[in-house]
Amino acid sequence: MKCENYGLNRSTERDNLNLNPLQRGGVLSSAAREALFEFSDGYSVCDYCAGRLDQISKPGINSFLDDLATFINADVVRTVNGAREGKFAVMHGICNEGESVVVDGNAHYTTHLAVERNNLNMIEVPVTNEPEFEITVENYRATLEDAVDREQVSLAVLTHVDGDYGNLVDAKKIAKVCHENGVPLLLNCAYSMGRLPIDANEWGVDFVVGSGHKSMAASGPIGVLGVSDEFVNKLLIRSNRHTKKEIELLGCTSRGAPIATLMASFPYLIERVKKWDVEVEKSRNFAAMMEEIEGVTQLGVKPTNHDLIRFDTPHFHEIGKTHKRKGYYLYEELKKRKIVGIKRGQTEWFKCSTYGMTEDQIQYIAKSFKEISRINNTT
Amino acid sequence: MKCENYGLNRSTERDNLNLNPLQRGGVLSSAAREALFEFSDGYSVCDYCAGRLDQISKPGINSFLDDLATFINADVVRTVNGAREGKFAVMHGICNEGESVVVDGNAHYTTHLAVERNNLNMIEVPVTNEPEFEITVENYRATLEDAVDREQVSLAVLTHVDGDYGNLVDAKKIAKVCHENGVPLLLNCAYSMGRLPIDANEWGVDFVVGSGHKSMAASGPIGVLGVSDEFVNKLLIRSNRHTKKEIELLGCTSRGAPIATLMASFPYLIERVKKWDVEVEKSRNFAAMMEEIEGVTQLGVKPTNHDLIRFDTPHFHEIGKTHKRKGYYLYEELKKRKIVGIKRGQTEWFKCSTYGMTEDQIQYIAKSFKEISRINNTT
Numbered sequence: 001m002k003c004e005n006y007g008l009n010r011s012t013e014r015d016n017l018n019l020n021p022l023q024r025g026g027v028l029s030s031a032a033r034e035a036l037f038e039f040s041d042g043y044s045v046c047d048y049c050a051g052r053l054d055q056i057s058k059p060g061i062n063s064f065l066d067d068l069a070t071f072i073n074a075d076v077v078r079t080v081n082g083a084r085e086g087k088f089a090v091m092h093g094i095c096n097e098g099e100s101v102v103v104d105g106n107a108h109y110t111t112h113l114a115v116e117r118n119n120l121n122m123i124e125v126p127v128t129n130e131p132e133f134e135i136t137v138e139n140y141r142a143t144l145e146d147a148v149d150r151e152q153v154s155l156a157v158l159t160h161v162d163g164d165y166g167n168l169v170d171a172k173k174i175a176k177v178c179h180e181n182g183v184p185l186l187l188n189c190a191y192s193m194g195r196l197p198i199d200a201n202e203w204g205v206d207f208v209v210g211s212g213h214k215s216m217a218a219s220g221p222i223g224v225l226g227v228s229d230e231f232v233n234k235l236l237i238r239s240n241r242h243t244k245k246e247i248e249l250l251g252c253t254s255r256g257a258p259i260a261t262l263m264a265s266f267p268y269l270i271e272r273v274k275k276w277d278v279e280v281e282k283s284r285n286f287a288a289m290m291e292e293i294e295g296v297t298q299l300g301v302k303p304t305n306h307d308l309i310r311f312d313t314p315h316f317h318e319i320g321k322t323h324k325r326k327g328y329y330l331y332e333e334l335k336k337r338k339i340v341g342i343k344r345g346q347t348e349w350f351k352c353s354t355y356g357m358t359e360d361q362i363q364y365i366a367k368s369f370k371e372i373s374r375i376n377n378t379t
Numbered sequence: 380m381k382c383e384n385y386g387l388n389r390s391t392e393r394d395n396l397n398l399n400p401l402q403r404g405g406v407l408s409s410a411a412r413e414a415l416f417e418f419s420d421g422y423s424v425c426d427y428c429a430g431r432l433d434q435i436s437k438p439g440i441n442s443f444l445d446d447l448a449t450f451i452n453a454d455v456v457r458t459v460n461g462a463r464e465g466k467f468a469v470m471h472g473i474c475n476e477g478e479s480v481v482v483d484g485n486a487h488y489t490t491h492l493a494v495e496r497n498n499l500n501m502i503e504v505p506v507t508n509e510p511e512f513e514i515t516v517e518n519y520r521a522t523l524e525d526a527v528d529r530e531q532v533s534l535a536v537l538t539h540v541d542g543d544y545g546n547l548v549d550a551k552k553i554a555k556v557c558h559e560n561g562v563p564l565l566l567n568c569a570y571s572m573g574r575l576p577i578d579a580n581e582w583g584v585d586f587v588v589g590s591g592h593k594s595m596a597a598s599g600p601i602g603v604l605g606v607s608d609e610f611v612n613k614l615l616i617r618s619n620r621h622t623k624k625e626i627e628l629l630g631c632t633s634r635g636a637p638i639a640t641l642m643a644s645f646p647y648l649i650e651r652v653k654k655w656d657v658e659v660e661k662s663r664n665f666a667a668m669m670e671e672i673e674g675v676t677q678l679g680v681k682p683t684n685h686d687l688i689r690f691d692t693p694h695f696h697e698i699g700k701t702h703k704r705k706g707y708y709l710y711e712e713l714k715k716r717k718i719v720g721i722k723r724g725q726t727e728w729f730k731c732s733t734y735g736m737t738e739d740q741i742q743y744i745a746k747s748f749k750e751i752s753r754i755n756n757t758t
Contacts, residue, residue, distance in 0.1 A: 001649055003446040006439035006642050008410075010417045013426050026421015031387075036419050036636070038389045040412060042405015042592035043599055047392050047720075060385035067382040081460040081600065084629045092496075097476075109621045110630055116618055117471075117626045213421035213635055220422055220635025221460065221600070239495055242488045247496045250463045251489055256592055256599025257415070257636055263385050270380055341426075 012340060017361055019341035021163070021308040021353035025195055025215035029268040032217055032261040039260035046255055051244040053252035053259075054078055064263045071270065072189075072198040074208055074226025076236070078246075079254045079262070082223040083190040084110035086209035087157070089225065090186050091118045093235040093248045095154040102144050102153055102183070104135045104169070106162035111188060120154075123147045131299045131312070133165050137173045148181045156183045158205075160198075161191035164351070165300030166308035168192070175204035184231065190214045191308060193224060194269050195355065196276040200226050207231065212258060217265035222258035279355055282362055283307045286354050289366035293373045299349075307355035317348040319376045333372045339365055391719060396740055398720035400542070400687040403734035404574055404594035408647040411596055411640040418639035425634055430623040432631035432638075433457055443642045450649065451568075451577040453587055453605025455615070457625075458633045458641070462569040463489035465588035465604040466536070469565050470497045472614040472627045474533040481523050481532055481562070483514045483548070485541035490567060499533075502526045510678045510691070512544050516552045527560045535562045537584075539577075540570035543730070544679030545687035547571070554583035563610065569593050570687060572603060573648050574734065575655040579605050586610065591637060596644035601637035658734060661741055662686045665733050668745035672752045678728075686734035696727040698755045712751045718744055 013023065028036070039045060039059075048058040055062050069077040080086040087110065095101065097119045103111055105127040115122045125143040128134040135158070147153050156178045161168050171187050178185040184206035189198055193210030194217065200208045206228045213220030227235055236246045245251040254262075287298045287309055295315025298304065320327035331344040342350045354362045392402065407415070418424060418438075427437040434441050448456040459465040466489065474480065476498045482490055484506040494501045504522040507513040514537070526532050535557045540547050550566050557564040563585035568577055572589030573596065579587045585607045592599030606614055615625045624630040633641075666677045666688055674694025677683065699706035710723040721729045733741045 001446070001449055003646055003649065004439055004442040006443050006645075008414045008417060008438050008639060008643050010423060010426070010438075013423075014417070014420075018426075020426065022422050022425055023420065026423075028420050033419060035387045036415060038387060038393070040415050040598055040640075041393075041402065041407050042597065043401050044389060044392075044405075046401055047389070047397075047399065059387050059389075060383055063383040064385050067380070070380055081464070081632075082634075085460070088629060109618075109624065112620055113618055113624055113626055113629050116620075117629060218421065219419055219598075221633055221637070239488075239492055241491055241495075245488065245492055247492055250467060250492050250496060253460075254600055255461075258600070260387060261419075264387050266385075267382055270382065 016335070016338045016340045017357065017365060019339065019352035019354070019365070021351055022214065023341065024307065024353045024355035025217070026213045026220065027217060027356060028219065028261055029217050029265040031264040031268065032219070035260040035264035036219060036257055039257050042256065044256050045259055053255060059260065059263065061259065061263070064266065067266065068224065069226065072193060072200055072208060072210070072224070072226050073202060074200040075229040076227045076232050078225045078236070078249060079259055080209070080223040080225045080249065081253050082221045083188060083209040083211040083214070084114060085253070086223045086225040087111055087186065087188065088114040088117060089248045090207045090209070090235065091115065091120060091155060093237070094184065094231070095120055099154040100147060100151040102147050102156045104140065104158050106133065106135055106164060106167060107157060107159050108163055108188065108190065111157055111159070121151065123151070123153070131297065132301050133299065134167055134301055135169050137170055137177060140174045141177045144177060144181050144183065148183065153183050156185045158185060158187050160187050160189045161306050161308070163191060163308065165310050166191070166304055166306035167300050168305040171205060172203040179204060191306065195273065195279070195307070197273050201228065212262045216262055216269055218262035219258045222254040222262055279307055280305060282354060282359065283309060286362050286366060290369060293370055307353045308351060309353065310349065310351045312349050313347060315373065319378070320347045322378060323376060329376060330372065333376070334368065337368045339368055395714070395717045395719045396736065396744060398718060398731035398733070398744070400730055400732035401593065402720065403686065403732045404596070405592045405599065406596060406735060407598065407640060408596050408644040410643040410647060411598070414639040414643035415598060415636055418636050421635065423635050424638055432634060438639065438642065440638065440642070443645065446645065447603065448605065451572060451579055451587060451589070451603070451605050452581055453579040454608040455606045455611050457604045457615070457628060458638055459588070459602040459604045459628065460632050461600045461602040462567060462588040462590040462593070463493060463602070464632070465602045466490055466565065466567065467493040467496060468604065468627045469586045469588070469614065470494065470499060470534060472616070473563065473610070474499055478533040479526060479530040481526050481535045483519065483537050485512065485514055485543060485546060486536060486538050487542055487567065487569065490536055490538070500530065502530070510676065511680050512678065513546055513680055514548050516549055516556060519553045520556045523556060523560055523562065527562065532562050535564045537564060537566050539566050539568045540685050540687070542570060542687065544689050545570070545683055545685035546679050547684040550584060551582040558583060570685070574652065574658070574686070576652050580607065591641045595641055595648055597641035598637045601633040601641055658686055659684060661733060661738065662688060665741050665745060669748060672749055686732045687730060688732065689728060689730045691728050692726060694752065698757070699726045701757055702755060708755060709751065712755070713747065716747045718747055
């Protein structure tokens with residue numbers, strides 16, 4: 001048989017400034033690129049396995065997981081195939097079919113899917129009105145207390161930083177509310193772990209998940225699952241027959257290049273989370289520069305506390321109505337300026353991130369948007 | 380915080396002849412190494428995603444999956460995080476808690492874990508006596524018919540080539556037995572898909588799983604799940620809320636370098652499965668040369684039909700009893716000769732594979748074992 005040409009190159013996204021928030025935190029460190037070379041083949045980390053991925057000492061996965069537990073201040077850490085697989089595993093291990101899960105209204109779609117796949121009932125905490133779309137402690141408390149009165153709520157899920165507005169929640173206060181109601185809390189840190197400091201035990205969260213490919217400078221797919229001592233024996237049950245193997249993880253999860261790259265990037269992550277306030281400052285400056293364009297508004301909490309920013313851009317949408325390239329002009333004008341990551345044809349609103357970029361690059365991007373606005377503005 | 384040195388190099392395993400069967404089929408093609416460079420960062424294949432991994436056209440994941448379906452003659456194909464995750468998904472989607480699954484006695488431990496994680500009951504088909512340890516059609520029929528009489532059997536699982544003896548089963552005949560009993564069959568091709576031709580529809584199997592890192596020259600973790608038309612609507616149900624997303628896959632599975640490497644290796648796989656008979660011939664010759672050493676016997680069906688071979692080696696064990704390096708001598712003598720992949724201290728039996736090696740390399744390995752036997756033999 002003959003196969004198609006799959007177009008396996010990514011030079012556009014590698015060579016240009018990529019604003020796609022999904023891509024900013026997963027750019028490999030140089031050490032991770034070296035590890036990728038070493039551990040590219042198949043089951044590369046399994047040469048010296050004695051039955052448990054998390055106990056392999058060559059390479060030092062066992063000491064890495066200890067260090068990672070310290071880094072996020074969780075009692076026990078495992079790698080999983082991604083944050084979504086971590087959320088599914090927690091729900092699968094902790095909840096029984098038909099029970100209820102309270103979920104914040106800014107949850108990622110994979111939280112909803114994990115609930116659905118587990119045949120659980122979902123109760124959502126409403127967000128506040130536009131333009132903040134915030135998850136407040138008060139709303140979380142009201143929804144949870146109401147749910148607990150009426151149903152068997154076996155888990156609460158909270159999105160630490162959501163992927164729509166980049167809103168950062170107060171995990172500690174919401175964890176307290178959950179515990180007052182006797183419900184364990186799972187914190188989804190896909191957009192925070194590896195970008196900003198995570199302190200699971202200090203915040204009092206029972207489970208925490210992170211994403212290697214989203215925010216930890218690792219090749220996908222790999223996620224991190226942190227568990228408090230209280231739940232280790234319930235979640236990480238071992239097989240009766242294969243007594244070393246943890247059932248909920250199907251024995252092993254991330255076996256190969258993704259874990260090697262995550263390990264190699266780890267010293268780099270330790271350093272970069274220390275500079276999180278600098279990233280937030282850059283992000284705020286970027287939002288302020290963008291808002292100098294009339295008809296461009298940052299949504300979500302202001303000033304932002306994260307690099308993922310959603311802009312409402314009726315101005316750019318208006319231009320597209322009369323532009324000869326229609327709504328494609330924005331993508332094309334940006335690409336001419338070596339900026340990518342805003343979808344072709346999208347003008348009404350967009351999400352973007354300048355995480356990891358230099359001040360100069362950010363200035364250049366804001367200037368480019370301004371220029372595109374100016375030269376195409378016909379009103 | 381300071382982190383440990385995790386020893387992130389794999390030069391021993393890369394630079395020497397590695398006999399570990401787990402590692403032979405996952406060695407990347409050169410095209411896959413190039414793809415790894417392109418798609419190393421995080422969520423690298425997701426730049427142009429419109430909501431479904433399997434429908435991404437840049438890179439051409441959608442056309443790749445069509446080609447892959449043709450390659451294994453399955454109606455519909457998805458990638459998953461590994462063969463184990465594929466088995467779990469099939470059981471989770473098809474079976475109800477408390478129902479029974481019939482499993483062959485040579486099943487991989489992950490099949491057992493998938494059964495356990497789904498709270499299903501497992502009924503095992505016995506293998507024939509030593510030294511063949513074979514799964515026969517007759518034994519499969521007897522166990523299945525007995526089970527169906529007494530319990531709600533919702534799935535049968537068969538290991539196409541097992542990881543203990545490298546025995547190849549007659550999938551077509553056993554599929555017929557399953558269908559006569561109204562039970563769908565899942566074929567685990569972790570050790571066959573990508574090494575030898577797979578023909579799911581011709582064999583009549585309802586589900587098939589493969590492993591990218593084990594047998595398809597891809598970086599781990601990635602697996603393949605093939606589904607017959609009859610079961611697509613039952614297994615690949617979409618979310619009510621996120622109508623594009625398939626619940627059982629949590630939306631997307633392998634997102635990043637693993638799928639890029641699998642795609643890049645695909646043309647190479649198409650060619651290499653055509654030469655499977657040559658690999659079997661090399662494997663048989665290797666087994667014959669090894670058996671020239673007195674006290675070395677190939678277990679499993681003879682002559683072997685696969686590259687994974689298990690040797691019973693009381694001879695090498697005997698030497699270790701009086702050797703000054705005890706049981707470590709075998710590992711050390713092999714390593715001196717640039718041969719790795721047999722565990723340190725293991726002498727009583729071992730599994731090995733020469734898949735993908737040249738005739739000269741295989742001759743050299745057999746000669747080395749003979750030499751180690753000769754110079755250390757004190758009887």
